[in-house]
Amino acid sequence: MAIRTLDDLDAMDTAVGVRVDINSPLADDGTLADDARLRAHVDTLAELLDGGARVAILAHQGRPGGDEFARLEPHADRLGELLDREVAYCDATFSADARDAVADLDAGEAVLLENTRFYSEEYMEFEPSRAAETFLVSRLAPALDAYVNDAFAAAHRSQPSLVGFPEVLPSYAGRVMEAELDVLGSIEETPTPRTYVVGGAKVPDSVTVAEHALEHGLAETVLVTGVVANVFLAASGVDVGRESTEFIHDRGYESEIERANALLDEHGDRIRLPVDVAVERDGERVELAVSELPPRDDEAVMDVGSDTIAAYGDLLAETGTAVLNGPAGVFEDDLFADGTRGVFDAATGAEYTIVGGGDTAAAIRRFGLSGFDHVSTGGGAALRLLTGESLAAVEALDR
Numbered sequence: 001m002a003i004r005t006l007d008d009l010d011a012m013d014t015a016v017g018v019r020v021d022i023n024s025p026l027a028d029d030g031t032l033a034d035d036a037r038l039r040a041h042v043d044t045l046a047e048l049l050d051g052g053a054r055v056a057i058l059a060h061q062g063r064p065g066g067d068e069f070a071r072l073e074p075h076a077d078r079l080g081e082l083l084d085r086e087v088a089y090c091d092a093t094f095s096a097d098a099r100d101a102v103a104d105l106d107a108g109e110a111v112l113l114e115n116t117r118f119y120s121e122e123y124m125e126f127e128p129s130r131a132a133e134t135f136l137v138s139r140l141a142p143a144l145d146a147y148v149n150d151a152f153a154a155a156h157r158s159q160p161s162l163v164g165f166p167e168v169l170p171s172y173a174g175r176v177m178e179a180e181l182d183v184l185g186s187i188e189e190t191p192t193p194r195t196y197v198v199g200g201a202k203v204p205d206s207v208t209v210a211e212h213a214l215e216h217g218l219a220e221t222v223l224v225t226g227v228v229a230n231v232f233l234a235a236s237g238v239d240v241g242r243e244s245t246e247f248i249h250d251r252g253y254e255s256e257i258e259r260a261n262a263l264l265d266e267h268g269d270r271i272r273l274p275v276d277v278a279v280e281r282d283g284e285r286v287e288l289a290v291s292e293l294p295p296r297d298d299e300a301v302m303d304v305g306s307d308t309i310a311a312y313g314d315l316l317a318e319t320g321t322a323v324l325n326g327p328a329g330v331f332e333d334d335l336f337a338d339g340t341r342g343v344f345d346a347a348t349g350a351e352y353t354i355v356g357g358g359d360t361a362a363a364i365r366r367f368g369l370s371g372f373d374h375v376s377t378g379g380g381a382a383l384r385l386l387t388g389e390s391l392a393a394v395e396a397l398d399r
């Protein structure tokens with residue numbers, strides 16, 4: 001059965017539980033440092049509220065014990081500003097107070113319930129039928145008439161607020177969920193030739209994305225950047241120097257060198273490696289051709305160099321679809337931002353551009369780049385779709 005969307009929901013005077021992912025970076029004073037994920041859900045929430053729904057918003061923030069584990073009051077205020085209407089905040093999630101807050105809503109009104117992860121069950125993974133028996137779902141569901149899941153970025157978690165409600169309520173995908181699944185779930189329908197740019201520091205994930213794209217014919221070409229490029233350079237026999245080699249070993253990525261090697265053996269003609277890189281020398285950015293490597297012992301490979309940026313740019317200009325996953329260098333440091341800025345900017349020259357990955361999207365915002373067709377709200381969830389895996393919360397909706 002296909003997943004139902006908001007097109008299938010008559011929201012008028014209906015109490016709708018809407019699971020969103022507004023998990024955001026927080027500033028030291030607890031305010032939101034970035035509201036991109038809140039902005040993403042505005043269309044879904046506005047559509048429901050304009051349609052006369054009584055909206056109870058469910059969300060998490062941080063992980064128990066972590067620095068960003070926090071109440072959702074700032075999120076309610078900011079959502080209210082973005083929606084240009086009040087979003088009430090209730091410091092309970094499923095207790096009588098929470099149910100009363102939902103019952104008190106009039107058509108077109110919204111309340112944000114407290115961080116779902118304040119309750120231990122929400123930080124566990126369950127089969128949907130068992131998730132439906134948790135306190136959160138079994139106590140809150142009776143106050144609701146329908147459930148909308150718009151939390152694509154958390155859809156890989158089999159947690160109660162994500163997989164339990166579809167067992168007991170008519171359930172629908174929100175607009176964010178719908179758009180993410182449409183794009184990331186059907187890469188093979190995007191314009192060809194496709195070029196994947198895989199970088200960043202989570203090398204095992206990036207290698208899996210590259211492997212999946214190459215083996216399933218999703219990408220004609222894979223361009224490697226970031227720490228991933230260092231691993232591929234090492235796999236091709238280049239000495240990336242003591243610092244970068246130690247980085248690879250400290251993270252336990254030796255086996256990734258072997259995986260990269262296997263990919264180079266099998267698909268070497270479709271994988272492009274940097275021809276030059278950047279290191280820091282006396283506080284300056286210094287570029288070295290790959291033939292000049294290794295760098296000095298105290299120098300790490302922190303970015304791709306200008307010749308690589310130009311070569312990758314030429315290729316991207318000829319591309320039907322560019323899929324970006326992971327920054328090209330340590331973009332947080334201005335000295336090493338050129339690769340990420342240059343390669344990502346060049347990717348907008350492709351006919352169609354998809355961006356996946358939390359840090360990747362953060363880099364795009366940092367550089368004020370625009371012109372991408374789809375910037376995913378998801379990190380782990382986007383990655384799973386890019387590697388061909390299914391998402392627990394999507395399977396729960398598809399019943």
Ligand SMILES: Nc1ncnc2c1ncn2[C@@H]1O[C@H](COP(=O)(O)OP(=O)(O)OP(=O)(O)O)[C@@H](O)[C@H]1O
Nearest residue numbers: 200201202226227301302329330357358359360379
């Ligand atoms: N050459 C390099 N050496 C060390 N770190 C690097 C290098 N290139 C990129 N990075 C780091 O990689 C990090 C981002 O990689 P990551 O794999 O987490 O990206 P992402 O997939 O977009 O993010 P997420 O997994 O959070 O969704 C950045 O913090 C950046 O500084």
Ligand SMILES: O=C(O)[C@H](O)COP(=O)(O)O
Nearest residue numbers: 021023063153154379380
């Ligand atoms: O930020 C994310 O990737 C999602 O909100 C999921 O958060 P989690 O990794 O803590 O489950």
